[in-house]
Amino acid sequence: MTIKEIIKKYSNKLDRLDLELILAHSLGKTREFVLTYPEKTVTSQQSAVSNKLIERRISGEPIAYITEHKEFYGLDFFVNKHTLVPRPETEMLVEQALNETWRMEHGTKNTYIIDVGTGSGCVITAIANSMERGAWSMEQKKSTQYYATDISEEALKVAKKNAKLNGVEKKIKFLHGNLLAPLLSNSCSMFHVPCSMVIVANLPYLSKEIYQSAPVDVKKYEPKTALFSPEQGLQHYRKLLEQVKKSLVLCSMFHVLCFLEISPEQKKLIIPVIRNIFPKAKIEFKKDLAGKWRVCGIEIK
Ligand SMILES: C[S@@+](CC[C@H](N)C(=O)[O-])C[C@H]1O[C@@H](n2cnc3c(N)ncnc32)[C@H](O)[C@@H]1O
Known part of the structure; x- marks a missing residue:
């Protein structure tokens, strides 16, 4: 069969883009190749592989799990069933962290950028990659350290692989554990010198109701531990902020910025949660490209 014939066979069952991506993946070529050489004959083995993958997509599996790739912040990432598929709106966390780290003082201070629930x-890979390649001074680069945590060891394996794929594996320390716990328990001494901490977190934030009404392919294929959180979707963020408070008591850091991805209806709900823990924190919300509240920024001095 030719590429064109396979596309025609499935064109009423699947998006053309998905078909092209699956064919490219099963032929080990780019999508451009598929578009440029529609008359190319595929071997029976390649055809069997692509048919199988197409059937998986037809039954609802996300394309990123089938091709094992997802683009994020202009970089290529490996994904599998242990990790959430990176979403475009999450790129806002990268932007916020880069902008604010740039604005913060450097030099004598150490800056810790910590991605909690790294998946x-x-x-963290996009942040480290941009800072290493960007117009940051050597001093800024040297005084910035990157950490990432996750409760899932399988997800951490993927995260390490992606840091390597994007040339920043030596820059990021990946730690297994509950939110900030691995940093607080093992190496609190790292915070004994004055420092700034930028926390980025896209933790599970779907409430029970929103999780239940999520599309079937999300519920069936993406890990529930990456999506659902009790207390109207805010339990993980409440616990994270409590840990931040504990770290401030234990250690002498003096400037903390948190950027938390939320769902739009949580804008109102998260304010009392924050105020309860940090009554004087500065809170700011940002909208995503669709005009929906997406990031909650918290500054604690
Ligand atoms: C919504 S996913 C986000 C993944 C990735 N940051 C992204 O934006 O694509 C949430 C991640 O948080 C992790 N997670 C859930 N509970 C956690 C906890 N208590 N401590 C650390 N990580 C946790 C999950 O394993 C999952 O990888």
């Missing part, structure tokens, strides 16, 4: 590692 595929897309956020």
